Amino acid sequence: xxxxxxxxxxxxxxxxxxxxxxxxxxxxxxxxxxxxxxxxxxxxxxxxxxxxxxxxxxxxxxxxxxxxxxxxxxxxxxxxxxxxxxxxxxxxxxxxxxxxxxxxxxxxxxxxxxxxxxxxxxxxxxxxxxxxxxxxxxxxxxxxxxxxxxxxx
Amino acid sequence: xxxxxxxxxxxxxxxxxxxxxxxxxxxxxxxxxxxxxxxxxxxxxxxxxxxxxxxxxxxxxxxxxxxxxxxxxxxxxxxxxxxxxxxxxxxxxxxxxxxxxxxxxxxxxxxxxxxxxxxxxxxxxxxxxxxxxxxxxxxxxxxxxxxxxxxxxxxxxxxxxxxxxxxxxxxxxxxxxxxxxxxxxxxxxxxxxxxxxxxxxxxxxxxxxxxxxxxxxxxxxxxxxxxxxxxxxxxxxxxxx
Numbered sequence: 277x278x279x280x281x282x283x284x285x286x287x288x289x290x291x292x293x294x295x296x297x298x299x300x301x302x303x304x305x306x307x308x309x310x311x312x313x314x315x316x317x318x319x320x321x322x323x324x325x326x327x328x329x330x331x332x333x334x335x336x337x338x339x340x341x342x343x344x345x346x347x348x349x350x351x352x353x354x355x356x357x358x359x360x361x362x363x364x365x366x367x368x369x370x371x372x373x374x375x376x377x378x379x380x381x382x383x384x385x386x387x388x389x390x391x392x393x394x395x396x397x398x399x400x401x402x403x404x405x406x407x408x409x410x411x412x413x414x415x416x417x418x419x420x421x422x423x424x425x426x427x428x429x
Numbered sequence: 430x431x432x433x434x435x436x437x438x439x440x441x442x443x444x445x446x447x448x449x450x451x452x453x454x455x456x457x458x459x460x461x462x463x464x465x466x467x468x469x470x471x472x473x474x475x476x477x478x479x480x481x482x483x484x485x486x487x488x489x490x491x492x493x494x495x496x497x498x499x500x501x502x503x504x505x506x507x508x509x510x511x512x513x514x515x516x517x518x519x520x521x522x523x524x525x526x527x528x529x530x531x532x533x534x535x536x537x538x539x540x541x542x543x544x545x546x547x548x549x550x551x552x553x554x555x556x557x558x559x560x561x562x563x564x565x566x567x568x569x570x571x572x573x574x575x576x577x578x579x580x581x582x583x584x585x586x587x588x589x590x591x592x593x594x595x596x597x598x599x600x601x602x603x604x605x606x607x608x609x610x611x612x613x614x615x616x617x618x619x620x621x622x623x624x625x626x627x628x629x630x631x632x633x634x635x636x637x638x639x640x641x642x643x644x645x646x647x648x649x650x651x652x653x654x655x656x657x658x659x660x661x662x663x664x665x666x667x668x669x670x
Contacts, residue, residue, distance in 0.1 A: 290445045290618070295455035296558035300465065301566055304527060307469055311526070312519035315476040319498040320518075322483045322491075329485065 444622065448548040458556060460545060465553040467538075468530045501525060501655075508659035513578060513666050517659065520570060524563060525655035528554055532617055532647030536624075536640065554650075555617045557610070564610035567658040568602070575665030589669050605661060609654060616650045 448459035479490035487495055501522035505514040509521075535552020543550055553559045575583035587598040620643040627636040 288446050291557055292445070292447060292458075293558060293561070294457060295452065296458045296461055296556065297562045297565075299457055300461070300553070300559050301562035303462075303465065303469070304523065304563060304566060307472070307527060308520050308523040310473065311476065311523050314473070314480060315494065316498065316501075316519045316522060318480045318483060319491075319494050320502075322485070322487075323495055323498060326485055 446548040448545050458548070458558060460548045460550050461553050461556045461559060464534065464540070464550050465531070465559070468527065468534050468553060471534070472526055472530055497526070498522075504652075504655060505659050508656060509663040509666065513574070517570070517574065517662050520566075521655050521659045521662075524567070524658055525651055528563070528613065528654050529648060529651035531559075532651055533644065535617065535621060536643045536647055551621055552617050552647075554613055555621050557614050560610040560614040561606070563613070563654070564606035567609060567661060568606045570658070571661040571665040574662045578666045579668075583665065585669060586665065605657075609657060613650050613654055616646055620646050 447461075450457050450459040450462075475490065476494065479494040483491055502514075502518060504525070505518045505521045508514075509517055531552045531554045535555060540550035572583075575586065579585075587595050624636055624639055624643055627639055
């Protein structure tokens, strides 16, 4: 009658070693080769292909992102330049109009001064000629008076 | 079996009884091979179904297979190292999958419903022959890995870092397969026995938590076996400086 834990007995027992051991080992080795062919290799190929695809896609995306960033920077530069140019045009125009205003003002002032001067000269000359005339008249009158007085004597 | 008449009527519980098949003058445990064929069949069916139509966008069973593949690759890579883990991944993976499916099959499939003339069906890993076979395969593997990678320089490992280590390292070569096989065998057999005894004593409710614990143990044991196997191989191929 076999006991519960039969060590090394000829019939049965928990530690009953026999041809099960090597045959099981052979079976597991065969299973390893079969699983390698049916599972590990094909799945590994698919997973690694996907990993490669993801890596290249990521690299491409990074490259594109870098390009986009470069273009953005260029555009920003261009925008800045355009703004500066516009500002310059505005400043120039303002300066031009200012200059024109000043020139026109100076011209008008000069003209006004000139005409005033001319008027004064005219007035002066008329005054002078009037004075001369008056002087001549006075002298004539004086002479006449002297003549008359002399004649009366 | 009636060997412990004073303790308990273990009439339903058969321990250490086997269904013997005769192959020439070899005797093998039939119940172990029957369940191992079911386990292997289940594994192959899963693998064949999952790899039938593989896509870059995984669907259905392919997801599961890729998860398993990734898990096994991480396990092999962390233990064996970047350089040679590819060569050993199928072996480590097969150990893990075979032990895991065996353990869970033993815990989940109601084998008891199938009556055998002698012995009973259960996890193949609850038989010492299976676990010793697996452990010896691991021993052969790490010797082969060390010798094929480093040639005779492999034996430097025995005197590394000092020659004092030599006897311990030699003893290790015997304790490694011993501990591997007995750990797996003991855990799975003990789990099956505990569940069987509890079911026999209290057929309701009480065995359920123990069964869940058994599932947990089964998974952990598969992981431990595969991890240790990978670690031993990694130790053998590691370069000392």
